[in-house]
Amino acid sequence: MSHFYMPIRILLIALFTSLVLVGCKNYDFSRKYVQQGNILSKARVDRLKVGMSKSDVAILMGTSSISPLFNNDRWDYAYTWRKTNKPMIVRHLVLTFKNDRLIHIERKEEIKP
Numbered sequence: 001m002s003h004f005y006m007p008i009r010i011l012l013i014a015l016f017t018s019l020v021l022v023g024c025k026n027y028d029f030s031r032k033y034v035q036q037g038n039i040l041s042k043a044r045v046d047r048l049k050v051g052m053s054k055s056d057v058a059i060l061m062g063t064s065s066i067s068p069l070f071n072n073d074r075w076d077y078a079y080t081w082r083k084t085n086k087p088m089i090v091r092h093l094v095l096t097f098k099n100d101r102l103i104h105i106e107r108k109e110e111i112k113p
Contacts, residue, residue, distance in 0.1 A: 037079040038065055040091045045107065048095070052102045057095060064095075073097045088112045 038061070047060055057075070064075035075095040082088040089111055096104035 035079070035081045038062060038077040040077055040079045040093055045093060048102065048105055050102055050105065054097055054100045054102075057102055061093075061095075 044060060048057065052060075061075075061077065064077050066076045066078055073096060075097070077091075077093040077095075079091045080088055081091075089109065092108040092110075094104075094106040094108075095102055096106075
């Protein structure tokens with residue numbers, strides 16, 4: 001009885017392996033996205049206004065991950081995004097505060113090959 005099921009088992013394994021390989025053929029492995037840093041969406045950055053308090057900015061943008069240690073009046077946000085085989089987009093945002101109020105917003109965006 002077990003000799004009868006052996007060819008069926010081999011056939012099922014071969015069929016499963018074939019289906020998996022066909023699925024891999026159709027999958028685009030170059031769709032890998034790499035993003036790092038604080039996500040700087042245009043909508044959130046556009047909501048920043050000179051005169052906002054630090055706490056309002058922190059609620060809107062989150063805390064800065066690369067701010068200088070001894071200068072709490074400058075918050076730097078950086079974000080990089082790349083789709084494999086495409087240029088990298090680098091966004092950098094510098095917020096400057098005085099007396100706990102936002103006094104300057106500086107935006108930079110670069111596209112690197």
